[in-house]
Amino acid sequence: MAQNIKGPGMLWVTGNISKHAANLLDEDTFLRWYDDDHIAEIVATSGIPSAFRCLHVDRASPLGTPECPKPYLAFYPMPDLAFTQGQEFKGIRVKSDILPGSGIVYDMADLDVGYYGLVGKTPLGPAQFFVVSAIEPPSDAMDEEVNQFFDQQAATMSKTENYQRSLRFRLLYARTNAQSRALKGLPTTDDAPAPEPPTWMQVYEFSAEPSSNVRAAIKSDSHELLKKARQNEANAFRLAKPHGEAKFFEE
Template sequence: MAEAIQGPGMLWVTSRIATSSKDILDENTFLRWYDDDHIAEIVRCSGTKDAFRYVHVNKESALGSEAVPKPFLAFYPMPDLRFTQGDEFKQIRVRSDILPGSGIIYDLADIDVGYLGLIEKSECHKKKEPAQYMLTFAIEPASKTSDDKVNKFCNEVQFYLSDLEYLIAKCAQQMAIISKAPGYLRSLRFRLLYARTNAQSRALKGLPTTNEPNPEPPTWLAVHEFSSEPSTEIKRSMEQDQNDVLKRAKQKEIDIYRLAKVHGNGKFFE
């Protein structure tokens, strides 16, 4: 069940061209719809003036792959997620003349949407433009892991960042490693409030749909911004972290994305 969808946060949207559409929808057309039609309409709305489109650095195909199921990422920072509950948001079009066939994006692509509430962000004095790369770490802790324990883990890591001697002694701490990596800018942390796939999105738009259960993606997301591509060693250190919270997690996803397009004012909780 969704938590209260309100307060600062963002829509986090990952997607791929559906296998059933591969013969009629090419990648260039899909991205032209995203940039020239869909995102352009969204940033004209009153609830958000910023949007970003990234692509996974290990993208193999616009159809996705086993390693990277949904290679395209778009996200929309909002001062108040309550905007997504109003009529203006619900009237955003999902049909376009740019698209082939029915012109309905949910007939042509597989799209996952997460409503993410902002928990905290680190300070950054080096960032002067949108991050060229993002390393993301998503986790769903074990069912008996309390929010307090997750917060304690995150807060302890943040404390280690301020102490260089302790950082060296505890180099296995993932955040300590990340913060010292070349090109590191800052980190933001979010909590999942609600998620939907095509089935729920079709219902939101009044389209015929199926009785598909709501998705259950990871419940916490950390976004680490970089001015240059993070090394494979950083990602490997995160994957091998032996912290108890991470070892017992139900889900753990680590990804790196490259900036493709900035829309609107280009502000990400600056």
């Protein structure tokens, strides 16, 4: 695991129910595990006081679709990501009586986990929806260029109806289902390469669902940096349930 995982940031977990588990695990059970078991345990730890579970606004199937492969999102803000390197974090259970079969979530769902460090934020606003703009800039792009790009994008987004604020993050580490299993001491034979999610991510908070034109504008941005960007994503999520203190880097 990367050695620079520290400072304020969050775990960002997107997922879907695995196709091979479609006849075993239904959405209601999966979400009950998240709310009543998994997240409840997480926010009871000493290092993760808040959690937010969201649903993609384009969600059409719990198994995911080509247009929306990962319909579920859970993110966990924390004052210091170094907490994820300790035994308390590693001891969080991933097996539950709520889940069918083996009871191990990694046997039932495909989960992508990113560790994101907080880069900056604007003043607080209550959020019910999140629009996520994520990019992988060209390899020769300087951090200053990326920050200037997001500053410009944020200035435009701030004029959008129901906009509340923005938060900026940079990827520190990402892990696959197989790596998650290894972290928990579970057997794995999956040799899949490590995931490569976009390095930079800006989260925009809205008090009501933003128009689909907001995401379209992000995707069609003609900014010079995006002409060579290796990834440019725009997704929107609805807050389904907050947990714990329900604070997302609030003062």
